[in-house]
Amino acid sequence: MRQVEVTAENYRDLLKSLEERWPALAEKLERSAVAIEGQIYQDAWLEPIGPDAEVHFLPRIEGG
Amino acid sequence: MAEAIDYKVVGTRPVRPDGADKVTGRAQYGADMNLPNMIYGKVLRSPHAHAKILSIDTSRAQAMDGVFAVITGDDFPSVNDGGELGGEGGGSLSGLAQNIMARDKVRYNGHAVAAVAAKSLSIAEAALDAIEVQYEKLEPVFDVLKAMAADAPLLDEQCFTQGLPEKPEKPSNVAGVMTLARGDLEDGFAQADVIVENEHVLPMAHQGYIEPHACTATVAEDGHATVWASSQGHFELRGQVAALTGKGISKVRFVPMEIGGGFGGKTRVYLEPLAVMLSEKSGRPVKMMMTREEVFRATGPTSGTVARVKVGAKKDGTLTAAQLWIALEAGAFSGAPHAPAAMAVFAPYKLENFKVEAFDVMVNKPTVAAYRAPGAPQSMHAMEVAVNELAIKLGMDPIDLRLKNAAEEGTQAPYGPKFSVIGLKECLEAAKAHPNYTKPVPEGAGRGVAAGFWFNIGQQSSAEVHINPDGTVQVVEGSPDIGGSRASMCIMAAETLGVPYDSIRALIGDTETTGFCNVTGGSRTTFATGLAVIQACEDVIASCKSRAAALWGVDEDQVEWEDGQAVPGPGVNADVKPMSLADLAAKAHKTGGPIMGKASLNAQGAGPSFSCNIVDLAFDRETGKVDVLSFTAIQDAGTAIHPAYVEGQYQGGAAQGIGWALNEEYIFDSNGVMQNAGFLDYRVPVASDLPMIDTQIIEVPNPSHPYGVRGVGETGIVAPLAACTNAARDALGFLVPDLPLSPPRVLAALDAQEKG
Structure with a gap:
């Protein structure tokens, strides 16, 4: 597990910031779900990210 | 949000x-849709497991009397979009395109x-015999392990x-x-007083x-x-049909029929694009129906697996790695x-301290599809067998061992985030x-326990709530009802609006009559579509309060909603009488028109x-037969709507899990031909095989849902x-x-044990 520190007010800002720094990750990140402070989101660009928030990217889950 | 509340309808x-x-037919x-001039479609399937x-x-075939159309892979557009179907590991659109109709090669028998x-069906079947296919085998x-080999x-x-x-550098079946x-695996195992290592082979099994x-x-x-079919999500299947036939989404209408079970297997198309192509070519409506054999040979089983596990624990039961x-x-x-x-x-x-490596491996067998909690x-x-073995080695009760290590709120899940409120310990x-x-274990029997888990998901849902002129309620949403979700939607609408359950009907709209909903899968419908229904009801309440305020000549914030009626708030003239939903509906034409509410959302915060x-279980040591003496399913529902x-979900999940554990398996011959493609030989449990499955609903409400709902469809x-x-x-x-644990395997194991 790799950890980085990024300044972002919402999930979309976070994605843009990470994709600018690591363009090769863009496709993977766009296909990922994200957990912000333990809450898992899918396609939630406008979800706010608070100060010192812990964010995890993880594969999307579909289920049966 | 969720609190301990005395619900009036939720929980009934x-x-x-x-x-x-459903019980009267x-x-x-x-298969029940019939149209004038309808004809019948059938599929020619490969006799080879791997061939050009x-x-x-x-x-x-085309020249035969009564044949109206013949299609092959050449009739379909090329789909190069590798976009995923559903979540990670669900396969790709291009794979789906080739799975419904082979292009340059066949990859499995069927x-x-x-x-x-x-x-007629008989002419269609005869026409299949008249098609000549030249293969190069x-x-x-x-075998999954052989498929992973470099050569x-x-x-x-x-x-x-x-x-x-x-x-x-090189292509692979992987x-x-x-x-x-996470952590240090070597150090974790070094801390362990006991270590268990096992290898397990589990069979491919069908939904x-x-x-x-x-x-x-x-x-x-x-x-x-226009397509009429049962599915777990007509909006997503509409998208698949559109992509695979080259039509735009607006050129395909998908009408949901009642569904006789899906369990994940009806989240993707098989026949629908073929029927559309045949109809387009013939100019007639086309019906297609699979036989049971086709279902087994050509639709989604779940993965057979080989798993190697190693788990260590201290003497006190603490898991170390x-x-x-x-x-x-x-x-x-792939998928x-x-x-x-x-x-x-x-x-x-x-x-x-842990490490997991999981591989998605192609083999010449039917393409897998989702099956209830896929992969888990x-x-x-x-893991659960290894934990049991540790408990035996440590002399601990297996539930105590699990309790000692159980995840709880704040535990960092292995997949990243910290758990919110969860109900494992409960x-x-x-x-x-x-x-x-x-109770004592019956003489000659054995007792087993295990824990289960599923993530559950939210995703997109839409709902509308229409108030009829007499105050009755029509809910319209787009999630196919597989496990009783229409009843659950009506319950949540009744609870939110404060009206009787019997005054509400729920309709599942087709793709041109209601808003988008993702598949009924991932245990999401009661949570996410329920959330849309609740918000649509709140929209109705807001409209009703606004109308009552206008009629009473007060501000909207002076109107409250209680027990299905608008009531004056404190300080409002005492002569003002409450107005029920029926009162407001009757006057709707005078207060702005029909009352309706709507909501569309991408639901977040699903609770695991x-x-x-x-x-x-009791074992007959002479025949290998296994009897299930009792089964108890205990699971956290958040709140049981x-x-x-x-x-029913707990019992259904248990029955399928027991079937997989005791009898179900795909059996192939050396050419990859399935040998048990029917329910006589592919042995799912029937009622006489199982005792009444005892259930206990644990309710640790999901804080991200107004009524505390978690999904329940898959964990079981x-x-x-x-x-x-x-x-x-x-x-x-x-x-x-x-x-x-079928009789042949049990007998072989007993023989091997006897021989030492």
């Missing part, structure tokens, strides 16, 4: 609105190579393993790998839905297609659920106190669900596999690592 058990039609399923298609000659539409690979025959020369740090790791795939399609003169290596069969096209298998396996436990039953079988404690656990199962249907199938293996271990005195 009304009869489902679709129940009477009125309900219309996928050199040529297909359809001329004789793979579709052509289809015909004819005046290729070496197949059926294995390749199913797809363009497949390069995803998930590695660098793109590999389509994807997922690695999860076993009673209703075979069927559909009717018609294409109008303007090219607009865990490792899992698991290879999952994808079948002919095995390796990611959720990896993410779920250690979810019930606090673990500082297989991976968690390995499930384990309920199991320990359950009479089926405290944990479980614990207890099973007692309709407890009877929650219990996860624990039974390991619970049965652990019961067999207890009964026989030694571990039988592989499934199913």
Whole structure:
């Protein structure tokens, strides 16, 4: 597990910031779900990210 | 949000609105749509497991009387979009395109190579015989470990393993790998006083839905297609049909029929694009229906697996390290659920040191599809059996061992985030106190326990709530009802609006009559579509309060909503009388028009669900026959909106899990031909095989849902596999690592044990 520190007010800002720094990750990140402070989101660009928030990217889950 | 509330309707058990039609035969399923001038489609399937298609000659078939159309892969547009189907590991759109109709090669016995539409089924079948296909046979690979070898025959020369740090130089049958790791594995195992290592082989198994795939399609003169079929999500299947036929989404209407079971297997198309193409070519409506044999040979089973597990613990039971290596069969096209298998396996436990490697491996077998909690039953079988073995070695009660290490709020899940409020400990404690656990194990039998887990998801849903002129309520939403969700929607609408359940009807709209909903899968419908229904009801309430305020000449914030009526707030003239929903509906034409509410959302905050199962199994040592003496399914529902249907989900999940554990398996001959493609030989449990499955609903509300809902549809199938293996271990005195625990396997294990 790799950890980085990024300044972002919402999930979309976070994605843009990470994709600018690591363009090769863009496709993977766009296909990922994200957990912000333990809450898992899918396609939630406008979800706010608070100060010192812990964010995890993880594969999307579909289920049966 | 969720608090301990005395609900008026939530938690009651009304009869489902679709129940009477289903038991009296009125309900219309996928095969029940008939149209004037309708003809019948059938599919020609490959007799080979792996072969190049050199040529297909359809001329004789096309010339037959009564044959209206013949199609092959050449009739379909090329789909190069590698976009995922559903979540990670669900396969790709291009794979789906090739799976519904082979293009240059066939990858499994049963793979579709052509289809015909004819005046009758018998003519269609005769026309299939008249199609001549020239194949060049290729070496197949059926075994998942052999398929992973560097020199294995390749199913797809363009497949390069995803998930590695660098793109590999050579193609491989390993389509994807997922690695999860935390801490120091070596140090973790060094801390352990006891270590368990096992290898398990689990079979490919089918979802076993009673209703075979069927559909009717018609294409109008303007090219607009209408498809009638049962599915788990007509909006997503509309998108698949549109992509695979080259039509735009607006050119396809998908009408949902009642569904006779799906369990994940009806989240993707098989016949629908073929029926559309045949209809377009013939100018007539086309009906297609699979036989049971076709369902087994050509629709989505779940992955067979090979899993290697190693788990260490201290003398006091503290888990110190865990490792899992698991290879999952994808079948002919990539898309095995390796990611959720990896993410779920250690979810019930606090673990500082772990590593999981999971592989999505193509083999010349039918392409897998989602099956209830995809990947979790297989991976968690390995872990839950290892935990049981540790308990035996440590002399600990297996539930106590789990309780000692159980994840709880704040535990960092192996897949990243910290858990919010979860109910694992509550499930384990309920199991320990359950009479089926405290009673003595019957003479000659064995008892097993295991924990289960599934993530649950939210995704997109839409709903509308219309108030009829008499105050009755019409809910319209787009999630197919598989487990009683219409009843649950009506309950949540009744609770929110404050009106009787009987005054509400729920309708599942088609793709042109209601808003988008993702599939009924991932245990999401009661949570996410329920959330849309609740918000649409709140929209109705806001409209009603606004109208009452206007009629009373007060501000809107001086109107409250109580028990289904607008009531004046404190300080409002005492002469003002409450107005019921019926009062307001009757005057709606004078206050702005019909009352309706709507909501569309992408639901976030789905709550994970944990479980614990207890099973007692008795073994006949002469025949190998296994009897299930009792089975107890304990699971966290968050809040049970309709407890009877929650219990039904637990019992259904248990029955399928028991079937997988004890009897179900795909049996292939050396050419990859399935030998048991029927319910006589593919042995799902029937009522006489099972005792009444006891259930206990644990309610630890999900704080992200107004009524505390968690999904319940999938977790129930996860624990039974390991619970049965652990019961067999207890009964026989030694571990039988592989499934199913069918009589031949049990007898072979007993023989091997006897011979030492």
